Each structure stands twice: as structure tokens, then as C-alpha cells.
Amino acid sequence: MHTKSQQKILIVGGAGYIGANMVHCAKRAGYIPIVLDNLSTGHREAVKDAELIIGDMRDSALLERIFSTHDIAAVMHFASYIQVGESVIDPAKYYENNAAATLNLMRAMVKCHVKYFIFSSTAAVYGEPVYTPIDEKHPIAPINPYGHSKRMVEQMLEDFSRSYDFKFTALRYFNAAGANPEEKLGERHEPETHLIPVVLQAADGKRKAITVYGTDYATPDGTGIRDYIHVTDLCSAHLLALEALWKGAKSNIYNLSTGSGYSVQQVIDTVREVTGRDVPVVYGERRSGDPAVLVGDTSHAVRELGWKPKYSDLKRIISDAWKAYLIFQQMEEVEH
Numbered sequence: 288m289h290t291k292s293q294q295k296i297l298i299v300g301g302a303g304y305i306g307a308n309m310v311h312c313a314k315r316a317g318y319i320p321i322v323l324d325n326l327s328t329g330h331r332e333a334v335k336d337a338e339l340i341i342g343d344m345r346d347s348a349l350l351e352r353i354f355s356t357h358d359i360a361a362v363m364h365f366a367s368y369i370q371v372g373e374s375v376i377d378p379a380k381y382y383e384n385n386a387a388a389t390l391n392l393m394r395a396m397v398k399c400h401v402k403y404f405i406f407s408s409t410a411a412v413y414g415e416p417v418y419t420p421i422d423e424k425h426p427i428a429p430i431n432p433y434g435h436s437k438r439m440v441e442q443m444l445e446d447f448s449r450s451y452d453f454k455f456t457a458l459r460y461f462n463a464a465g466a467n468p469e470e471k472l473g474e475r476h477e478p479e480t481h482l483i484p485v486v487l488q489a490a491d492g493k494r495k496a497i498t499v500y501g502t503d504y505a506t507p508d509g510t511g512i513r514d515y516i517h518v519t520d521l522c523s524a525h526l527l528a529l530e531a532l533w534k535g536a537k538s539n540i541y542n543l544s545t546g547s548g549y550s551v552q553q554v555i556d557t558v559r560e561v562t563g564r565d566v567p568v569v570y571g572e573r574r575s576g577d578p579a580v581l582v583g584d585t586s587h588a589v590r591e592l593g594w595k596p597k598y599s600d601l602k603r604i605i606s607d608a609w610k611a612y613l614i615f616q617q618m619e620e621v622e623h
């Protein structure tokens with residue numbers, strides 16, 4: 288077995304929001320991260336602690352070259368398209384990049400004898416909650432192509448682990464949020480569809496207002512409740528999952544969540560408090576397909592991986608995201 292400092296981890300999608308945070312955490316933990324990213328939605332300057340290979344996971348020859356020239360001990364896979372709405376308009380784009388391209392990556396791993404795989408899955412595989420908090424035994428019933436594409440990968444992983452010398456952990460994130468402002472790592476999606484950065488844009492006057500969809504849910508303040516998990520907590524779970532596989536744990540699937548949630552109104556109020564700015568709000572009708580409460584039971588990961596979210600209280604999440612947001616605004620002003 289190699290020592291930690293010799294272990295190379297290929298981080299596919301490592302120039303993106305969560306992947307770039309992972310690169311930093313892996314480096315800090317003593318590993319050698321290597322990034323493969325086609326920069327379709329990622330940012331070159333987000334990769335500071337690793338070699339960046341600009342390329343596509345659809346490119347089998349490139350993958351085989353990477354696996355044969357680097358002694359890759361494991362792959363962490365963050366590369367996918369992530370916009371649920373877009374996946375409904377253009378499902379082919381999602382099945383192609385999220386499912387087919389991932390199959391390509393997995394096939395290259397098997398061919399080159401790279402055995403360990405950590406996959407970014409999503410709570411979207413559960414679809415409409417039948418009960419809450421959602422645990423991993425909850426029925427799987429995605430309601431959009433994004434969720435289906437992620438579930439397809441989980442299915443392929445289960446089959447690969449049964450048939451090949453291949454082990455995986457799939458981590459079903461609820462709402463990734465927060466940032467690492469000290470390292471200038473945060474959320475910079477274009478267009479931005481996630482609630483917290485969108486509310487920050489409204490606080491900064493970059494959006495006229497934030498629309499709250501639904502104020503009559505059966506929740507304490509009538510707005511929808513979601514489970515936000517700090518990106519640094521997601522990264523620590525990835526390292527624990529990988530180390531567990533290396534120690535002989537079986538392939539598995541875990542929710543990554545906090546077990547509790549915050550309402551849309553609480554997010555808006557906390558953004559007002561943290562930024563000291565007003566957030567113009569428009570209260571609208573419910574959107575179809577939006578459940579009242581989407582909260583994950585995370586006891587499986589806590590029990591088996593020894594993972595505990597440390598940074599996922601709402602104030603910490605929003606204050607880190609706001610600091611990173613201001614840094615990105617400054618960077619953009621310098622560029623223009």
C-alpha cells in the first residue's frame with residue numbers, strides 16, 4: 288500500500304464548484320489530486336493545488352493515457368450537467384454527459400485496473416418524498432432526466448461492482464452550499480439556479496428580486512424546506528468514503544445531508560442578516576414538482592463512515608458563500 292503522500296486521486300470535474308473544493312481538501316489531507324475537466328462549466332483558476340488536464344471524460348484514449356501514465360489510486364467523479372430544468376428541455380444532453388460519458392469513464396477504469404470510484408449522486412434520485420427525512424431505503428423514483436441520469440449511473444455502479452474488480456461509493460447530496468472564501472473557492476454557476484447564490488445576487492442588486500414559489504406549504508412559515516450541506520462537509524465525507532473503501536468496506540450508497548432543513552424564508556432572512564442588505568422578494572405560486580420538505584436522513588453515513596457535518600449551520604454557509612461571492616465580483620471587475 289502506498290503512503291498517503293503517494294496516492295494520486297483523479298478528480299473528474301475538479302474545476303467545478305464542488306470538485307475544486309475537493310481538490311483543495313484532498314491536497315490538505317496529503318493526497319496528490321489530478322484534475323480532468325473540459326471547462327464546460329468549470330473555472331481554470333479554481334484549480335490551484337493540482338495538475339489540470341483539460342479534456343473530456345468521453346475521450347477514452349485520453350483516459351487510458353492518464354491511467355497508464357499516472358498511478359491513479361482512485362477516481363472521484365464530479366463532472367456532470369446539473370440543471371434540472373434544462374434536463375427536461377434537453378434530456379439527450381443529460382443522458383449523454385451524465386450517464387453515457389460516465390460509463391465511458393468506468394469502462395476505462397476497469398480496462399486500466401483502477402478499482403475505486405466515488406460518485407457524486409443526488410437526492411433527486413428519490414423524486415417526490417413519500418416520507419421525511421428521506422433515508423437510503425426510500426423508494427427511488429426520479430421525476431426528471433437529471434435525476435434519472437444519476438440513478439442510471441448508480442445502477443451501472445452496482446452492476447460493475449458485482450461483475451468486475453471495482454468498488455464504489457455513491458454519495459447522494461442534498462443541497463450543496465457554502466464556500467471556502469480563504470481559498471477563493473465557491474459557487475459560480477452560469478446561469479445560477481441554486482437558492483442561496485440567487486438570493487445573494489438579489490441582495491447585491493444583480494437581480495431585481497427573488498421569487499419565493501409557494502407560501503402555503505405545511506411548514507412553520509409556509510415556505511419550502513430544504514437540507515443545505517456545506518461544501519467542506521461534502522468533501523470530508525468523500526475522503527472518509529474513499530478511506531473506508533481502501534480499508535475493505537463494501538460498495539455502498541450514502542445520503543449526505545444534515546437531517547434538518549431551513550425554509551426559503553429563513554434563507555432570505557439570514558442573507559439579510561449576514562449581508563446587512565435588503566433582499567427584494569416577490570411571493571408567488573407553488574411550482575409543480577416542488578415538495579414542501581426535502582430533508583435527508585444521514586445516519587447511515589454518520590454510523591458507517593464516522594462522518595459528521597461541521598460547517599452546515601445556515602449562518603456559516605451563507606457567510607462563507609457571501610465572502611466568496613464578493614471575491615468573485617472583485618475578480619470580474621478586474622477582468623473587465
Ligand SMILES: NC(=O)c1ccc[n+]([C@@H]2O[C@H](COP(=O)([O-])OP(=O)(O)OC[C@H]3O[C@@H](n4cnc5c(N)ncnc54)[C@H](O)[C@@H]3O)[C@@H](O)[C@H]2O)c1
Pocket residue numbers: 299300301302303304305306323324325326327328329330342343344345364365366367368369384388407408409410459460461462463464476481
Ligand atoms: N451543486 C449541488 O447542489 C449538487 C447537488 C447534488 C449533486 N451534485 C452533483 O455534484 C457534482 C458537482 O456539481 P457542481 O455543482 O460542482 O457542478 P459544476 O458544474 O460546478 O462542476 C462540474 C464540472 O465538471 C466539468 N465537466 C462536465 N462535463 C465534463 C466532461 N464530459 N468531461 C470533463 N469535465 C466535465 C465541468 O467543466 C465542471 O468543472 C455533479 O455531478 C452534480 O450532479 C451537485
